[in-house]
Amino acid sequence: MTEIKTENEMVHPELAAIEIEGTERSDVLMKGALAAGAIFGLGAISPFLKGAMATSGGSKGDIEVLNYALTLEYLESAFYNEALKKAGVTGELKELVNTLATDEDAHVKALTQTIKDLGGKPVKAPKVEFPYSDTAGFTALAETIENVGVSAYNGAAPKISSKEVLEAAGSIVQVEARHAAAIALQNGSDPAPDAFDKTMTEAQVLKAVQPFLVS
Amino acid sequence: MPTLKRNKKPETADPETEIGVADPDQKFGKSGVSRRQLMTMAGGSVALGAFLAACGDDDSSSDSNSSGTSGSSGSSGSSMEDDNSTAQFGEGDIGIMNYALTLEYLETAFYDDVAKSGLFKGADLETIRKFGSQEAEHVAALTAAVKGAGGKPAPKPKTEFPLNNAQQVLRLASTVENLGAAAYLGQAARIQSPEVLAAALSIHSVEGRHAAALNTLLGKTPVPDGPFAQPAPASMVLNAVQPFIVS
Numbered sequence: 001m002t003e004i005k006t007e008n009e010m011v012h013p014e015l016a017a018i019e020i021e022g023t024e025r026s027d028v029l030m031k032g033a034l035a036a037g038a039i040f041g042l043g044a045i046s047p048f049l050k051g052a053m054a055t056s057g058g059s060k061g062d063i064e065v066l067n068y069a070l071t072l073e074y075l076e077s078a079f080y081n082e083a084l085k086k087a088g089v090t091g092e093l094k095e096l097v098n099t100l101a102t103d104e105d106a107h108v109k110a111l112t113q114t115i116k117d118l119g120g121k122p123v124k125a126p127k128v129e130f131p132y133s134d135t136a137g138f139t140a141l142a143e144t145i146e147n148v149g150v151s152a153y154n155g156a157a158p159k160i161s162s163k164e165v166l167e168a169a170g171s172i173v174q175v176e177a178r179h180a181a182a183i184a185l186q187n188g189s190d191p192a193p194d195a196f197d198k199t200m201t202e203a204q205v206l207k208a209v210q211p212f213l214v215s
Numbered sequence: 216m217p218t219l220k221r222n223k224k225p226e227t228a229d230p231e232t233e234i235g236v237a238d239p240d241q242k243f244g245k246s247g248v249s250r251r252q253l254m255t256m257a258g259g260s261v262a263l264g265a266f267l268a269a270c271g272d273d274d275s276s277s278d279s280n281s282s283g284t285s286g287s288s289g290s291s292g293s294s295m296e297d298d299n300s301t302a303q304f305g306e307g308d309i310g311i312m313n314y315a316l317t318l319e320y321l322e323t324a325f326y327d328d329v330a331k332s333g334l335f336k337g338a339d340l341e342t343i344r345k346f347g348s349q350e351a352e353h354v355a356a357l358t359a360a361v362k363g364a365g366g367k368p369a370p371k372p373k374t375e376f377p378l379n380n381a382q383q384v385l386r387l388a389s390t391v392e393n394l395g396a397a398a399y400l401g402q403a404a405r406i407q408s409p410e411v412l413a414a415a416l417s418i419h420s421v422e423g424r425h426a427a428a429l430n431t432l433l434g435k436t437p438v439p440d441g442p443f444a445q446p447a448p449a450s451m452v453l454n455a456v457q458p459f460i461v462s
Binding site: 168173 | 345423431443445
């Protein structure tokens with residue numbers, strides 16, 4: 001567990017079977033190792049986002065992208081906060097999950113505030129449920145979800161018109177990528193499976209997270 | 216045989232890998248600005264704090280988050296746009312891509328040297344080779360992109376890295392990767408072409424992954440900046456890597 005594994009082990013092959021509009025889930029799945037997380041205080045709203053409030057004209061397109069991101073961040077936040085109660089995480093993994101939960105909560109807060117300040121209406125938190133029954137199931141799912149998050153931001157970012165909103169999205173996606181790598185290491189899989197992270201369209205992302213959305 | 220075991224204790228500062236503090240008077244490139252001057256120009260502790268956080272070499276980021284981060288990023292939007300250090304590599308997106316190419320050349324050479332150093336074996340060596348080969352793919356992609364945009368790719372710099380022992384090398388690798396991720400983030404909003412932006416983002420998050428993996432192996436947090444990664448302006452990044460560029 002303490003060594004970097006280079007074998008691309010599929011922890012949950014059933015996830016790979018899920019197709020994302022022609023893209024094998026295994027393509028976006030990472031393979032992972034060991035992580036330690038320090039618990040960070042809930043960061044204040046990102047300064048980038050403050051800048052966005054001040055200078056962006058409130059472009060409708062940007063608000064749409066921000067609400068799309070907010071939906072994903074709500075999902076991630078709920079996922080980790082629930083896991084702290086029921087995934088049986090302990091020790092270093094618990095520390096990491098605490099960090100992940102804190103980060104996603106901060107993203108939710110920052111995105112919500114930015115949407116409001118741009119004159120938009122933040123979407124509500126979706127009702128979610130996550131299909132895992134043990135710690136390994138949780139960490140495998142976490143890897144999938146973080147990778148989808150990275151692909152979602154990278155796919156949406158070029159559509160953003162405000163420089164400040166773009167910088168904020170960049171700041172968040174790097175953190176999602178870091179989460180993906182850290183959780184992949186927990187799973188003994190590859191923290192950086194590709195030289196170029198793949199992008200996903202909104203339709204692909206929504207399809208990928210559909211199993212977790214309860215309506 | 217050194218292994219990439221994660222440390223139980225957080226790393227303490229090592230002058231050899233503290234990119235930002237070595238040889239503060241060394242001149243950088245055409246600007247002729249010394250690192251000490253640059254730090255002053257860059258707004259002292261606030262910007263430097265963000266830079267060091269970006270370098271992932273302290274575990275007190277929660278502190279810098281509450282104090283330094285907000286200040287530094289508050290200035291980031293404007294200061295980033297004012298920093299046109301990439302112009303020395305070409306105009307606009309070509310300059311930015313050539314700047315990135317220079318950093319990718321440096322990372323590729325670093326991992327290449329590390330792989331040849333004999334300091335790592337087995338799975339550890341495989342990981343180093345893998346990260347190195349990914350950097351080489353970034354070099355190839357950026358070279359092609361610069362040419363595709365009608366520019367002339369930046370030359371491969373001659374580099375030299377201190378490679379004393381496995382732990383020191385890992386710390387240096389972590390510093391370089393965290394800096395690389397911050398460097399890409401610093402350019403994102405300056406890029407004009409959506410295609411170049413998409414390519415830069417797909418590299419940016421991979422640099423973030425490398426940084427997080429190396430941090431983890433060193434017993435550091437994978438997210439040294441907290442929930443929001445901090446950017447680094449080109450002037451600061453170029454200054455920081457200058458000690459590794461021989462010519």
